[in-house]
Amino acid sequence: MLDFAGDLMASGRDVAVARIGGVDENMVRPHRHDYFEIYVLEAGSRYHWADRSLYRIEPAELIVFPPGVEHFSYADVGVRFRRVVVYFTPEAVLYPHVLDAIRDEVTVVRPGRGVQQVVEELLAAQDVLGDVSQDEMRLLVTQLLVRMLRGERRDARTAPREGRIADVIHHLHDHYAEPTDLATLAEKFFISPFYLSREFKKHTGATIIGYVNDLRVGRAERLLQETEDSVSQISAAVGFANVTHFNRVFRARKDMSPSQCRALERTGRSA
Numbered sequence: 001m002l003d004f005a006g007d008l009m010a011s012g013r014d015v016a017v018a019r020i021g022g023v024d025e026n027m028v029r030p031h032r033h034d035y036f037e038i039y040v041l042e043a044g045s046r047y048h049w050a051d052r053s054l055y056r057i058e059p060a061e062l063i064v065f066p067p068g069v070e071h072f073s074y075a076d077v078g079v080r081f082r083r084v085v086v087y088f089t090p091e092a093v094l095y096p097h098v099l100d101a102i103r104d105e106v107t108v109v110r111p112g113r114g115v116q117q118v119v120e121e122l123l124a125a126q127d128v129l130g131d132v133s134q135d136e137m138r139l140l141v142t143q144l145l146v147r148m149l150r151g152e153r154r155d156a157r158t159a160p161r162e163g164r165i166a167d168v169i170h171h172l173h174d175h176y177a178e179p180t181d182l183a184t185l186a187e188k189f190f191i192s193p194f195y196l197s198r199e200f201k202k203h204t205g206a207t208i209i210g211y212v213n214d215l216r217v218g219r220a221e222r223l224l225q226e227t228e229d230s231v232s233q234i235s236a237a238v239g240f241a242n243v244t245h246f247n248r249v250f251r252a253r254k255d256m257s258p259s260q261c262r263a264l265e266r267t268g269r270s271a
Contacts, residue, residue, distance in 0.1 A: 015137035021082035044081025054166035111151035177239035
């Protein structure tokens with residue numbers, strides 16, 4: 001799924017928005033970012049995995065992800081949806097007490113009147129004003145949060161049966177560097193390998209091994225950027241049995257080798 005608003009944030013904006021709709025548009029892997037996200041669901045229904053829990057939100061509801069929280073979303077097969085995402089940095093929020101109210105946990109809200117109007121104003125400001133929209137959009141995102149916080153907060157976490165896959169996902173995030181196989185994982189969570197394989201693919205769009213490799217590559221990318229460890233050391237640290245396999249998996253996901261990734265990051269920092 002394309003992330004137009006994410007591209008705008010990467011270009012240096014404090015606030016960005018985007019509306020998208022579709023069917024079977026599921027995230028293949030979890031992601032995180034260093035800014036807030038408000039996901040406003042306008043039509044359909046949507047599951048979100050975040051912060052050890054699986055949430056289900058309905059139309060007119062929204063979910064807020066603080067910076068650094070790993071999350072992804074998906075829908076049941078064939079269910080159409082439409083949503084708006086609002087991304088914003090902490091610095092874009094003009095009132096400290098509003099920022100304090102949303103900074104620590106994933107929050108689901110059924111907002112009151114006026115929130116959708118502010119969402120439309122954000123979209124219009126970005127569309128009409130472009131690069132010079134940021135002052136107005138900071139005012140609008142603060143207004144959006146104020147109105148949102150007047151709404152009804154609700155516990156949107158799903159039933160334990162559905163949450164079992166969320167438990168598996170969380171386990172993998174904690175133990176991605178350890179050997180993993182379907183049979184052992186199914187036994188640990190007291191479910192059949194067939195059920196685990198089917199439901200995991202439904203929730204994440206990936207096989208368990210594919211998902212673990214995504215986690216390992218994501219962690220390896222950060223280690224390449226943040227440490228001086230060698231490629232072979234990083235390969236072992238994230239759970240690959242040998243560096244040849246690591247290089248192959250990394251290149252398949254990033255279209256470059258680990259060494260090229262490190263060089264590209266350092267070139268960007270020195271520019």
